[in-house]
Each structure stands twice: as C-alpha cells, then as structure tokens.
Amino acid sequence: MTTALKDYFIFVGRCARETIHGDWRYFLWMTALTAVALLGLNAYAKQLVIGLSVTGMSDQVSWGLYIANFTFLVGMAAAAVMLVVPVYIYKDETLHDVVILGELLAVAVIIMCLLFVTVDLGRPDRFWHMIPGIGKFNWPMSMLSWDVIVLNIYLALNAHICGYLVYMVYCKRKPAPLWYIPFVFTAIVWAFSIHTVTAFLYVGLGGRPYWNSAIIAPRFLASAFTAGPGFLILTLQVIRSVSKYRIDDKAILMLRSIVQVSMIINVFLLFCELFKEFYTDSAHVASAKYLYFGLHGHYGLVPWIWTAMVLDLVALVLLMLPQSKSLKYLNLACVLAIIGIWIEKGMGLIIPAFVPSPLGEIVEYFPTLNEWLICAGIWAFGMLLYTLFLKMTLPVLTGDLTPTSSPPA
Amino acid sequence: MSEEQKSDSPGGDISRRAFLAAAATAAVAATAAALAPLKDIADLPSLEEFLRKHYKELTPADKKAILARIAEQVKSKYGVTPNVTDLPPLDGVEFGYALNIGRCVGCRKCVFACVDENNQSRNPEIQYIRVLEMKKGSIDVESANTTYEGEVPKKDSYYMPVQCHQCRKAPCVKACPVEATWVEPDGVVVIDYNWCIGCRYCMAACPYGARRFNFEEAQLTAEDVNPEMGYLSNRPRPKGVVEKCHFCLHRTRAGKYPACVEVCPTGSRKFGNLLDPKSEISTILQTKRVYVLKEEVGTLPRFYYYFDI
Numbered sequence A: 001m002t003t004a005l006k007d008y009f010i011f012v013g014r015c016a017r018e019t020i021h022g023d024w025r026y027f028l029w030m031t032a033l034t035a036v037a038l039l040g041l042n043a044y045a046k047q048l049v050i051g052l053s054v055t056g057m058s059d060q061v062s063w064g065l066y067i068a069n070f071t072f073l074v075g076m077a078a079a080a081v082m083l084v085v086p087v088y089i090y091k092d093e094t095l096h097d098v099v100i101l102g103e104l105l106a107v108a109v110i111i112m113c114l115l116f117v118t119v120d121l122g123r124p125d126r127f128w129h130m131i132p133g134i135g136k137f138n139w140p141m142s143m144l145s146w147d148v149i150v151l152n153i154y155l156a157l158n159a160h161i162c163g164y165l166v167y168m169v170y171c172k173r174k175p176a177p178l179w180y181i182p183f184v185f186t187a188i189v190w191a192f193s194i195h196t197v198t199a200f201l202y203v204g205l206g207g208r209p210y211w212n213s214a215i216i217a218p219r220f221l222a223s224a225f226t227a228g229p230g231f232l233i234l235t236l237q238v239i240r241s242v243s244k245y246r247i248d249d250k251a252i253l254m255l256r257s258i259v260q261v262s263m264i265i266n267v268f269l270l271f272c273e274l275f276k277e278f279y280t281d282s283a284h285v286a287s288a289k290y291l292y293f294g295l296h297g298h299y300g301l302v303p304w305i306w307t308a309m310v311l312d313l314v315a316l317v318l319l320m321l322p323q324s325k326s327l328k329y330l331n332l333a334c335v336l337a338i339i340g341i342w343i344e345k346g347m348g349l350i351i352p353a354f355v356p357s358p359l360g361e362i363v364e365y366f367p368t369l370n371e372w373l374i375c376a377g378i379w380a381f382g383m384l385l386y387t388l389f390l391k392m393t394l395p396v397l398t399g400d401l402t403p404t405s406s407p408p409a
Numbered sequence B: 001m002s003e004e005q006k007s008d009s010p011g012g013d014i015s016r017r018a019f020l021a022a023a024a025t026a027a028v029a030a031t032a033a034a035l036a037p038l039k040d041i042a043d044l045p046s047l048e049e050f051l052r053k054h055y056k057e058l059t060p061a062d063k064k065a066i067l068a069r070i071a072e073q074v075k076s077k078y079g080v081t082p083n084v085t086d087l088p089p090l091d092g093v094e095f096g097y098a099l100n101i102g103r104c105v106g107c108r109k110c111v112f113a114c115v116d117e118n119n120q121s122r123n124p125e126i127q128y129i130r131v132l133e134m135k136k137g138s139i140d141v142e143s144a145n146t147t148y149e150g151e152v153p154k155k156d157s158y159y160m161p162v163q164c165h166q167c168r169k170a171p172c173v174k175a176c177p178v179e180a181t182w183v184e185p186d187g188v189v190v191i192d193y194n195w196c197i198g199c200r201y202c203m204a205a206c207p208y209g210a211r212r213f214n215f216e217e218a219q220l221t222a223e224d225v226n227p228e229m230g231y232l233s234n235r236p237r238p239k240g241v242v243e244k245c246h247f248c249l250h251r252t253r254a255g256k257y258p259a260c261v262e263v264c265p266t267g268s269r270k271f272g273n274l275l276d277p278k279s280e281i282s283t284i285l286q287t288k289r290v291y292v293l294k295e296e297v298g299t300l301p302r303f304y305y306y307f308d309i
Ligand code: SF4
Pocket: B163, B164, B165, B166, B167, B170, B171, B172, B173, B189, B205, B206, B207, B208, B209, B210, B211, B244, B299
C-alpha cells in the first residue's frame, strides 16, 4: 500500500513539473491570469479590511454579483457529466477521450464556486463554523448546509476519478472498474444534485415570490447543460491547437447536439416562466417587471436582461441552422449562449428577487469596481487552475509522460 | 514541448532556471503587494475569540469570561464601563407584541428610541423598525412607502411599523447554515454575533425584511453607547454579522417594556406574556380584530396588528 501511495505521489510530482515548461504563449497566458488574479486578491484584501460596504450590496439587496457568479458556475460544473453520460451509459465512445478534460473543468469550477461563497461571507474567519463535526452544522434544515456538502463531495468525486484514470494511463494499466465505475455513476447523480440543491437554496424561500417557483430547478439544469458543454466546445479547440493532443471533430459535434437540445429546453422553460408571471399579472409580478421593463422609474437590470435575451435567441437560431456544423459559427453560438446564460442565471436570477424588498422598498443594486475586480480575480484564478490541470494531464494522455520517460529538464 | 527540451543545451537550461526563479520572485513580490491593504486590518479576532464555541455549548464559566471580555472591549473602545449581562429566559413566559394599526400616526419615535437603546451603528445608521406608509384601501406592503417625509399623519394614509416578528416557524432560523440564530424558550429569535458567519442567507429568507447586516465597523460615539447590555441583544456588534430586533431582551427579561413600547406617544404598542391569560396582550388577542402580516407564508409571527372597534 505504501509503495503504491509513494508511486502515486511521484506521479503527481512529475506531472506538477510539467507546469514549469511551455512556450512563450503559455507563460504569457499564465502571467496575464496571475496578474488579474492578484488584482482580485488585492480587491479582496480591501474588502476584508473595510467590510462588505465596498460592494454595492445593501440590507435590501443582500446578495449580488458573488452569489450570481456562484449560481452560474454551479451550472458549469455539470458539464463534465454531460460528457460522461454518453460514454458510460450509452457506451458511445465518441467522447471517451475528452471525459477527463471535462472532469478537470468540473474540479476547477467547483473550487471557483467555493471561492465565490467565501468572498461573500461577512466573517470568513469563522468559516470553520460550517465544517460538520467541529462547527455547528444546521443539517438537514438549512439548504446552504446541503449545498456545502454536495459541492465538496462533487469536488472529491471528480478529483478522484480524474486522478485515478490519468494515473492508469500513466502506468499503462487498464483501470479497474471497481475503482472508478461506481464513482462515475455517483458523480452523474451528484451533478444533478448540486444543481438541484443550489436551485432549492432559492426555491425554498417562501418570502421571495420571484424564486418560489417549482420551475427554477429544471431551468437551472437546462441552462447548465447549455453553458457547460458550450464552454467545453471552445476549450477543446484551444487544447488541440496548442498541444499535441488529438481531439476529433466528431466529439465537438456530439457536444453541439447536447448544446442544441438543452438550449431549446432552456428557452422553452424561460417562455413558461414569463407566461406565468405576466399573464397572471398578480402583485408578485413586480420583480419580473423590474427585471424586464423597470419598476417605478428604476431600470437597472433592463439593459442586462434584454442583452441576454437577444444573445440567447441568436445563439438558439445559430445552433438550429446547419451552418453551425462549421466550427466558426458554432463557436460564435457558444460564446453568445454562455454570456447570455451568465447574465440570465446570474444577475437575472438573483437580483430581482430582492427588488422590490418584502416591504415594498425599491433599492437598486449596482456592483462596484471592487466587486467586479474580485469576480474577475476568481475567474482568472479558476482558469489558471484549469490550465495547470491540463498542463499536468495532457502529457500523460499523449503518452509523453510515462514512468520511464526521461524527466524534463 | 519535449522536443524543445531535449534540444535544450546546458546553457539554455541555466537560463530557463534563471527565468523561472525571476518569475517566482516577481510572483511573490506581486502577491505581497496585492495583500498590502491587510496591514490596516483592525478587528482580527483574538485566538480565544476565534476558537470560541457555540453559545449553547458554553459553560457558565465560559460565559462569565466572555461577558467580562466584552465589557473590557467596550471600555477600551468607548471609555464607558458597561454592565454586560446574559439574562436567562423566564419560566412560563412567551413574549408577544401587538400593534394598534388604527392609532399609529407614523411619527417614527419608536425607530429612534430603538436605535438609542440598542447601540446600533449611527453611520451608516442601522434601524430595526421600518414604518410603512400605506394608502388607505390597500394592504399590499409591496406598494408601501418607507421613505415618506413631511407632516404625519397624512389624510389618505395609514401607518404600519414592521420589525422582526419573532416567528414561531422562522424561515431565518431554518436557513442559517450554522445555527447562529435560533428561537429562545421565551419565543424571541436571537443571534449569536460571535457565531454568525455573515452569509446573509437569513436575510434572503426573512419575509419581513427584518434583518440588518453590518457592512462595516459600527460607528458609535461614547455618548451614543447604552451601557446596559445583553449578550444576545444590544451589545455592540462586530463588522460582518447580522442583527435585528430582539424585543429588547436585556430589558424585557428583567421585567421592563421594550424601548419602542415605552416611547410610543399614541400607546399603539402593546407587549406582554402570551402564556398569561390575563395579560394585556392576551386580552387584546381575545377581544380585538387581530391579524398577522403575510399570513400566507406560514411564519406564525408573535407580532400582531389589531384595530380598536
Ligand atoms: S421576522 Fe424575519 S428575522 Fe424575525 S423571526 Fe421572522 S423570519 Fe426571522
């Protein structure tokens, strides 16, 4: 056992050494990401010293950009599973090779999620109050406790699956099904659970009619399964252009059909929600009105949401047209869909629930520069992590890094 | 990549190392610069504070030490010697509150009495009570006005003050991931300001907009400080935690009325023991027309509104 563990650590160490090699493009990319991440860190240091008053949040709008990003990213994390399902359930091998890349993305994204929750805390020094066992964990009552648990388990599951499969490739051994198949299937169920629980975080609040709708969880899933694979379509193309790793167009087109179907469902569910809100036209429509048309002279979110609507629709049309079989159009559609969903699932889902407040106050929320910097910092850090993960695994997958290959300089 | 490396001459190797070392140094320096604002941090918790247990797990000795420490902190910060207590709930008491909506004139005296009593931050000013100005003919709070000004009462309006309703089925308690907020045996929903992690999930959960967040260090002068302090009620709160109305626990558990009840010039505010059938509050609940706000959300408040007649 101990030698096995030792071998594994040697493997991780050798992979880690890969990250200090690369061409100028790699170093430029990493430097840029580091710079943005540090700007974010600096902004966070300011927030720690002064308090959350450096954000645009208020007693009325008590959650903002951080939680919006968190919500969006939980969705992205499920992308991994959209690759795993065809491979392991339908035995369609098209995506087999890229499964690991998707799972690595999930790991990086979950870490970003946890960071977004952390920067939102007023007392990050007390984070340990949330650790089951030593803190005081309000489980099973609090949905936030559930969310913390499912996110961490999802992180562990994916980290294990990636680590194990890559290690097996490295050792040139056939992975033992017992060591990964059960985990893969658990991870599939789990991907749905991280969404559902995150959606329940909002749905469970009777005092916020805008969220108190059974359709939120399915809407979440649909948009996640659009944005996640969409992001992977883009990433895979970058990977194959900068590394020796071969990725077939077939895999990318397979992802395209996933994005296509999810996007249709996404837009359909959005339509259902809009119908319910505006046709009923009860007093509870105030939040939706604020979002789409503005309320009593306050129009803060209107430009955002209409941008999102237009992006979503253009993306949908593009995806439907046969032209999007060409990568150029497909990429455009993915970029549009990702931005559209980021707005709609982030700002569009979180902020209107607070406007008007339960007592009818209309306080608008505008993120501050400091807040934007922190968000940008976390995004840069997440991309940095993902790049490092790829840098560590790709040489193994291409067969350049084996137990016997000569160590890089 | 590996081809490049294999062709790396020993000289190239050295320059690569030098490059990496320079990059690492630059990264460390940049990180240090990014973290520079932290040198101004003023409220780092002491080790004792950091490791403190949840309120419900404290022994009496722990509590005593904590109360002494709080008194010490208040003294050094404001130069006022406070009397910090942690009064236990009284047996056979469940507090309830009733507000005569026909009488309230919207003068907001209660709002400011509350701020004076409870050591809230003065800048930005934190107020627990919001008075809603409602148009006659509407009970929809979502169309109320909380920022009204000018002479009150206005002819076409009536006034409905809202503060924490001390819900029997409190959504905020259910939401809190760390049990930093809970219902006491006498029915008051309290917050342990030393346990709250500031996630603000409870604020999203509260249907009455009752909870307030300390977005920055509370601004309070020595004259502002009310030295009669309770651990779960009005002791000064740290930055980054949530607070709200607690029915003036440090007063009411000692047999006094909440500050807002005492100050109200129209006698619209009534407070007492729901378990005592002869108390004023019980009589009101039995004999007046009583309703609760947002009954449909199922929170079962201990705060009632009523009309004479
Ligand atoms: S009014 Fe709000 S803060 Fe007060 S107990 Fe009810 S839910 Fe909690």
